[in-house]
Amino acid sequence: MKDRESYIPDEEWQRFLDFSRDLETPCIVINLEAIKRNYREIQELFPYSDIYYALKANPEKRIVQLLAEMGANFDLASPAELDLVLSHGVDGSRVSYGNTIKKAKDIAYFYKNGVRMFATDSKEDLKNIAVEAPGSRVYIRILVESASTADWPLSRKFGCHPDMAYDLAIAARDHGLVPYGISFHVGSQQRDIGQWDDAIAKTKYLFSSLEEDEDIKLQMINMGGGFPAPYRQPANPLTEYASEIKRYLTDDFGDDFPRIVLEPGRSLVGSSGILVSEVVLVSRKNNTALNRWVYIDAGRYNGLLETLDEAIKYPLFTSKDSADVKENEVIIAGPTCDSMDILYEQHKYRMPVDLKIGDRVYFLSTGAYTGSCASVNFNGFAPIKTYFME
Ligand SMILES: Cc1ncc(COP(=O)(O)O)c(C=O)c1O
Incomplete structure (x- = not known):
C-alpha cells in the first residue's frame, strides 16, 4: 500500500488526529481547506470553464455555503437540492437541472425559482420542459461508452444516441426552447483520459451537422464530472486530464471553444474527507484460517456505499x-446483520496483526458519496455524522 504521506501531508494528518481524537465513531471529518484548494485547482487548470458543483457528491450545508461564496454554480437533481442552494443565497441563474429523469411538477418548480437550464435525453422529458419551462435552454445528454474504465460507471442509465440527440435538438427548437448544447459524463472516477476524446468528437459531430443541416448553432458543452479523487487504484494527476482535454477540444473546435461547463463532484470534495471508524470485533472463521475478519462500526449502510462490488x-x-x-490479510465488514455489508473481501487489504477491538480504522478520501448515501436507520445504526475542520 502507498504510504499515508502520499495522500495527506504529516502536518494535516496530525491536525486531523487531534481534531478527531474525542469524536464518537463512526464519523466523517471534512477539511474545508482541501475543498477550497481543489476548487481553485480546477479553476486554474480549466480557466475557460464554468464550474457547476454536482451537489449530490456531498450536500452538507457548510460545503454549499463555502462553494456558493467562492462563486460556484450548482448541478442539481431534485427540488430539495434546489431549496438547499436557494437557502444559501444562490440565484436560480446559477443552477442547472442536470437530472434527465424528472417529474413535470419538479420542472415547473425549478422554472418558478429562476432556473433556465435543463438537461434532457428523451422526447417525453423535452415535451415536459417545453410546457413547464417555456423558452429555456436545454442541453442534450449523449451516451458514451466508458463503463469499463470508470470505477463508478454512469453510462446506460443516462444519455441517448447522438442520432437521437440530433432529433431532440430540432424538436427543442420546434417547441420554442433554446437548443443550447450537448452534455456527457464519461463515468465517475474515470481513469482513462482518452474517454473524453471520443465524447468530444461525438459532440463536435453534432455541433457541425446541426449547424450545417438545420441552422441550429449550439453554444455549450457540458463535460460532466469523472475527474479522480485519490483512491488506491492509481489515476493520473488532474494536470494531465486538463492538458489532454484541452488538446481534444482544440483538435475538434480550434481555439474558439463553445462555452464549457464542468460538473465536478468527486474530484472537488472526495479528498476532503476522512471517515473514522472503530474496530468492533476481530475474529477467524476456523482455528487455522489465514484471514482475519475485521468488523468495524461503519459499513455499506452508514457511509461506505461505494464499496459495492468493491468499486471504490x-x-x-x-x-x-x-x-x-507486522501485517496480514483481512476481510473488512460493517456492523449490520446483513451479509451484503462486507466491504472488501476480494481486494486484499492488510492490517496490523495486533489490531484489537477499539482501535481506529481511517478511510481516506471519503468526502464524496458517503454521508448522504447512508441509510436512515437500518438495524438501528444512525446515519453517519459529519464534522468540519476549518
Ligand atoms: C450529471 C452529473 N454531473 C456530474 C456528476 C459528478 O460526477 P463526479 O462525481 O464523477 O465528478 C454526476 C455524478 O453522478 C452526474 O450524474
Whole structure:
C-alpha cells in the first residue's frame, strides 16, 4: 500500500488526529481547506470553464455555503437540492437541472425559482420542459461508452444516441426552447483520459451537422464530472486530464471553444474527507484460517456505499500503523446483520496483526458519496455524522 504521506501531508494528518481524537465513531471529518484548494485547482487548470458543483457528491450545508461564496454554480437533481442552494443565497441563474429523469411538477418548480437550464435525453422529458419551462435552454445528454474504465460507471442509465440527440435538438427548437448544447459524463472516477476524446468528437459531430443541416448553432458543452479523487487504484494527476482535454477540444473546435461547463463532484470534495471508524470485533472463521475478519462500526449502510462490488478502494490506515508493523490479510465488514455489508473481501487489504477491538480504522478520501448515501436507520445504526475542520 502507498504510504499515508502520499495522500495527506504529516502536518494535516496530525491536525486531523487531534481534531478527531474525542469524536464518537463512526464519523466523517471534512477539511474545508482541501475543498477550497481543489476548487481553485480546477479553476486554474480549466480557466475557460464554468464550474457547476454536482451537489449530490456531498450536500452538507457548510460545503454549499463555502462553494456558493467562492462563486460556484450548482448541478442539481431534485427540488430539495434546489431549496438547499436557494437557502444559501444562490440565484436560480446559477443552477442547472442536470437530472434527465424528472417529474413535470419538479420542472415547473425549478422554472418558478429562476432556473433556465435543463438537461434532457428523451422526447417525453423535452415535451415536459417545453410546457413547464417555456423558452429555456436545454442541453442534450449523449451516451458514451466508458463503463469499463470508470470505477463508478454512469453510462446506460443516462444519455441517448447522438442520432437521437440530433432529433431532440430540432424538436427543442420546434417547441420554442433554446437548443443550447450537448452534455456527457464519461463515468465517475474515470481513469482513462482518452474517454473524453471520443465524447468530444461525438459532440463536435453534432455541433457541425446541426449547424450545417438545420441552422441550429449550439453554444455549450457540458463535460460532466469523472475527474479522480485519490483512491488506491492509481489515476493520473488532474494536470494531465486538463492538458489532454484541452488538446481534444482544440483538435475538434480550434481555439474558439463553445462555452464549457464542468460538473465536478468527486474530484472537488472526495479528498476532503476522512471517515473514522472503530474496530468492533476481530475474529477467524476456523482455528487455522489465514484471514482475519475485521468488523468495524461503519459499513455499506452508514457511509461506505461505494464499496459495492468493491468499486471504490479507499486508502485505509489504522491507529496501530507504524513503519515496522507486522501485517496480514483481512476481510473488512460493517456492523449490520446483513451479509451484503462486507466491504472488501476480494481486494486484499492488510492490517496490523495486533489490531484489537477499539482501535481506529481511517478511510481516506471519503468526502464524496458517503454521508448522504447512508441509510436512515437500518438495524438501528444512525446515519453517519459529519464534522468540519476549518
Ligand atoms: C450529471 C452529473 N454531473 C456530474 C456528476 C459528478 O460526477 P463526479 O462525481 O464523477 O465528478 C454526476 C455524478 O453522478 C452526474 O450524474
